[in-house]
Amino acid sequence: MENYGAYAVFPTLVVLIVALITKRTIESLLAGVVIGLLMISPTDLVTGFANVALDTMRDDTIGWIILVCGFFGSLIALLIRTGSAVAFSDYMAHFVKSRRSSLVVTWILGLIIFIDDYLNALAISSSMKKVTDKFKVSREMLAYIVDSTAAPICVLVPFSTWAIFFAGLLEDNGVAGKGEGLSVYIESIPYMFYAWVAAVIVPLVAMGKFPLLGAMKTAEIRAQGGEVIPPGTIEIDLTASAGKSLSSARTKPALHNFFIPILALIFFTWYFDVDILMGVIVALAVTMVLYLSQRLLSFNELFDTGMEGFKSMMVPLGTVVAGFMLKDVNDSLGLTLYIINTVKPMMTADLLPVVVFLVMALIAFATGTFWGMLAVALPIVMPLATAMDANLPLVIGALMSAAAFGSHACFYGDSTVLSAQGSGCTPMQHALTQLPYALLAAAIASVMFFFAA
Numbered sequence: 120m121e122n123y124g125a126y127a128v129f130p131t132l133v134v135l136i137v138a139l140i141t142k143r144t145i146e147s148l149l150a151g152v153v154i155g156l157l158m159i160s161p162t163d164l165v166t167g168f169a170n171v172a173l174d175t176m177r178d179d180t181i182g183w184i185i186l187v188c189g190f191f192g193s194l195i196a197l198l199i200r201t202g203s204a205v206a207f208s209d210y211m212a213h214f215v216k217s218r219r220s221s222l223v224v225t226w227i228l229g230l231i232i233f234i235d236d237y238l239n240a241l242a243i244s245s246s247m248k249k250v251t252d253k254f255k256v257s258r259e260m261l262a263y264i265v266d267s268t269a270a271p272i273c274v275l276v277p278f279s280t281w282a283i284f285f286a287g288l289l290e291d292n293g294v295a296g297k298g299e300g301l302s303v304y305i306e307s308i309p310y311m312f313y314a315w316v317a318a319v320i321v322p323l324v325a326m327g328k329f330p331l332l333g334a335m336k337t338a339e340i341r342a343q344g345g346e347v348i349p350p351g352t353i354e355i356d357l358t359a360s361a362g363k364s365l366s367s368a369r370t371k372p373a374l375h376n377f378f379i380p381i382l383a384l385i386f387f388t389w390y391f392d393v394d395i396l397m398g399v400i401v402a403l404a405v406t407m408v409l410y411l412s413q414r415l416l417s418f419n420e421l422f423d424t425g426m427e428g429f430k431s432m433m434v435p436l437g438t439v440v441a442g443f444m445l446k447d448v449n450d451s452l453g454l455t456l457y458i459i460n461t462v463k464p465m466m467t468a469d470l471l472p473v474v475v476f477l478v479m480a481l482i483a484f485a486t487g488t489f490w491g492m493l494a495v496a497l498p499i500v501m502p503l504a505t506a507m508d509a510n511l512p513l514v515i516g517a518l519m520s521a522a523a524f525g526s527h528a529c530f531y532g533d534s535t536v537l538s539a540q541g542s543g544c545t546p547m548q549h550a551l552t553q554l555p556y557a558l559l560a561a562a563i564a565s566v567m568f569f570f571a572a
Contacts (some may be wrong), residue, residue: 123158127452130155131485134445134531142351144531144546145434148441155448175443180491183396184533188436189429190399191241194380195541196428197406198246201415203376208249210374218254222264222325225251229268232385236281236526236534237395239269242381244541257342258349258544259335259552266538266553267321270526271314274519277305283393284490285519294501294511303515310516310571313476313564314523320556332555338548349548376415380406435536438546442487442531455482455495468507473568475500476517480561483525487532493522513571520564527557 134151141147156167175181198204215221225247232239244265251261273279286300295303323329331339338349383405388398403425410416416424449455462478479500483492496518504514526534530550539549 122457123452124457126158127449127454127457128485129158130445130448130452131454138530138547142545142547144438144536145441148438148445148531152441152444152448155445155452159448159451171444171447175440175447178443181440181443184439185436187237187396187399188241188432188439188537190396190403191237192428192430192432193425194384194399194403194406194428195241195245196424196431197403197410197416197421198377198380200420200424201376201410203373203380204246205249206374207246207377211247211250212253215250215254218256219325219327221247221251221254221256222260223322225261225264226268226322226325229265230272236269236273236279237537238384238388238398239273240265240534240537241541242384244538244543246377248541248543252347255342255345255347257335257338257347257552258352258542259338259548260342262538262542262544262549263335263553263556264321264325265542266534266549267317267527267556269538270523270534271318271321274311274314274523275308275318277301277308278389278393280393280395281490281519281522285493288493288497289515292497292501294497294515303512307512307515307519310472310510310513311519311523312516312567312571313480313520313560316560316563316567317523317527317557320560324556332559333552334548335552335555338552349544352544352548376409376413379409432540435540435546438531438536439533442533445531446486446491449486454485455492458482459496459499463503468509469572470569471504471507471509472513472517472572473565475504475514476521476561476568477565479518479521480524480528483521483532484529487525487529489522489525489532492525493518510572513568517568520568524557524561524564527553528561 130151133154134147137150138144138147152168152171153164156164156171160167195204211224215224225243228243228247229239232243244261247261247265248258270281273281276282282301282304286295286304288300289295289303290297290300320329341349380402384398384402386398387401388395391397391401407421407425410421411418458478458481462474479492479496482496483489486492500514500518501511504511526532528550529535530546535550535553536546539546542549
């Protein structure tokens with residue numbers, strides 16, 4: 120791999136500048152990809168772009184994300200089409216009497232559905248929109264509550280997709296013995312400072328005990344004026360695109376038609392060793408059988424609605440694919456290794472945790488791939504920590520905190536994109552309103568890592 124040094128940062132800077140100017144996500148990412156490819160081989164731009172696109176689409180992780188998000192879209196479309204989501208919203212309205220309680224209930228649901236951040240981001244935001252709209256809560260605020268609950272809780276609970284994945288990494292890299300990865304992960308949970316701080320800030324914001332910051336304040340003022348949906352957002356009406364309105368359902372919407380699919384989703388995700396893809400496939404099958412047995416939709420309507428839901432996820436999926444293309448280009452430029460090698464001289468046993476947090480948070484933000492960052496960083500960071508006789512649980516906590524921060528701060532990260540999609544705003548609108556809270560939590564966490572070491 121050719122060493123591009125500091126120039127490796129340039130494509131990511133282009134992405135940020137274009138995004139801030141245009142407020143468009145996919146176009147900004149593709150601009151960064153093109154600049155990076157021109158740096159690598161200016162005469163083979165078309166060939167390079169095609170190869171990067173094909174390599175990205177062959178990636179197992181991308182295939183997994185496409186299927187998970189697409190099937191989630193299908194499930195949500197069925198819940199909306201049959202009126203099941205409306206039945207849930209009407210039920211929740213009994214417990215929600217104010218703006219504050221609408222946000223607190225959303226937060227509590229995020230705590231309950233801790234098994235996966237995708238499940239959190241899509242299911243809760245989609246089903247709570249109607250409730251929060253009633254009390255003039257901006258869609259950006261809804262996205263923040265959902266997203267900033269999802270990743271921290273999934274990080275802090277040792278029975279989530281995040282925990283299972285990282286425990287496997289610890290075993291694969293020899294940090295933990297066979298079958299001991301989860302116990303090592305659990306030892307590190309008290310040191311996942313960013314996740315703890317972010318998890319504390321969310322309920323304070325929901326209860327109005329924490330000030331509105333930056334773009335979020337602007338969004339909330341706009342929503343209080345009656346405009347809860349931000350300008351430039353295109354609301355996808357799955358009922359209309361499927362060809363019928365909610366009122367055409369053959370029976371009155373029933374609450375069990377919402378809870379059975381969601382409970383099936385949670386149960387089968389857990390049953391298949393916390394695999395959200397397996398969970399959503401079985402939940403979708405259960406939902407179709409449930410709705411067919413009640414004749415809520417005909418066989419053709421059922422599959423047409425499912426297809427419309429799958430298609431509704433194309434824009435967020437396009438963002439994730441473009442983000443992975445940028446990651447491949449950044450890998451070719453050596454961005455991650457350049458940043459790590461640049462800060463290595465600063466690393467001592469005392470400074471290692473805070474440096475790991477700050478540097479890996481920067482890498483997670485720049486690449487938009489948080490599990491990928493963990494997979495790349497762990498074989499580099501953990502031997503360094505061992506050689507320096509650093510506190511290993513503290514360093515692991517710093518790595519997980521960096522991943523959680525990246526999940527919040529990166530406007531083209533998967534959970535940011537999906538939270539925005541489910542809540543009804545653009546990824547840029549969500550990222551810019553969430554960023555002040557993420558930066559504040561990161562600053563507090565940095566101080567905690569420094570003193571803990």
